[in-house]
Amino acid sequence: MTGNPTDMDSFATNLDVKHSLQLAIETTSRAGSVALFSxxxxxxxxxxxPTRRSAATITTVIESVISDLRGPVSGSRGSEQRIQLISIAAGPGSFTGLRIGVTTAKTLSYALHVRxxxxxxxAAIAAAQFDANPSIDEILVALDAYRGQVFEGRFQRATLLPPIDSDLSGWSALPDDVRVRPMAEFQxxxxxxxxxxxxxxxxxxxxKPFGALADRRMEPACDAIGVGLLGLLAAAKGDFVSPMELVPRYLKASSAEEKAAETG
Incomplete structure (x- = not known):
């Protein structure tokens, strides 16, 4: 490995997003997931x-996924394959899951010297559902943020997943309208x-956030696929982050911090 791994200019800059190998990681839900894009x-x-902690399974699952690179990957050339891009769901979500996923992605980016x-x-949950359900154009995603709060995001297919060759200057994989607020207000x-x-x-x-109408929720999709779809767009736009600077996107204080604030 050459160059300073904290300097993004030292990472490969000639990344062909449409013809790259991407590892997508998501550990914010109860059952995290990993996807390989070619x-x-x-x-x-x-x-x-879902019955085991992410920390106990993430490394094994990633190893299983990238083991495909030891042989020809569909649509790729030859048998010598290498990850060129890593995408990570940085939050909001489970504090422990976020730390595990972000740390894993940072370590791999640093070690493999990839973007x-x-x-x-x-947004990744919505993107995965849009991919799995072509007839859906709008989706509301809500996650239990605990202590009477909810993480909320409302997404349009056309806005969230524009063509990769379109003008992405106003697009972001970290939309500002994703928020945390009181669950009673949300309901x-x-x-x-x-x-x-x-x-x-x-x-x-x-x-929990949807109450009596929770049975109307869409069947779970592989959220890592949504991470990868958004990761492709972020890479095409050039929204790379240094592994030394990436931090989880909590959007709220931890339970311990909230209790300290209440008693302080």
Whole structure:
């Protein structure tokens, strides 16, 4: 390895996004996942065991996924393959899961000397659902943020997943409108949302925020595929991040910090 790994200019700059090998990682949900992209298409995806901690399974799953690189990958040339891009769901989500996923992605980027991009976790869930359900154009994603709070994001297919060759100057894999707010407030707005009440708005995420209508949630998709789709766009735009500078996107204080603030 040459160059300073903290200097992004020392990483390969001639990345052909559409014809690259990308490793996408997501560990923010109860069952995290990993996906391998070749030539801008997912060629393999694996979900982590939801009954075990991500820290105990993530390395094994990644090793299993990239073992495909020892032989020809669909759509690739020859048998000598190398990861060229790593994408990570940086949050919001589980504090422990975020730390595990972000640390894993940072370590791999540093060790393999490859470009790294970070994407929003809720946006990744939406992107995975858009990919799995071509007829869906709008989706509301909500995750339980605990202590009476919810992470919320509402996404349009055309806005979230524009063509990779389009003008991406106003696009971001970390949208500003993803937020955390009181769950009671979120549910109150849902009760007044005509598109939600009529069933025309697709929903995904955790059951708790949606209350009695949680059974309307879309079937889970492989969120790492959503990470990879957004990662391709982020790379095409040039939104790379140094592995030394990437931090989890918590959007809220930890439980310990919130309790300290209440008693302080």
């Amino acid at each position: 030539n801008d298409c997912p060629v393999r995806s694996v979900s982590l065991d 790294l991009v970070a994407v929003d976790s809720l 109150g707005d849902l009760n007044r949302d005509v598109s939600f009440q009529s069933g025309t708005l697709s929903i995904a995420g955790d059951a």
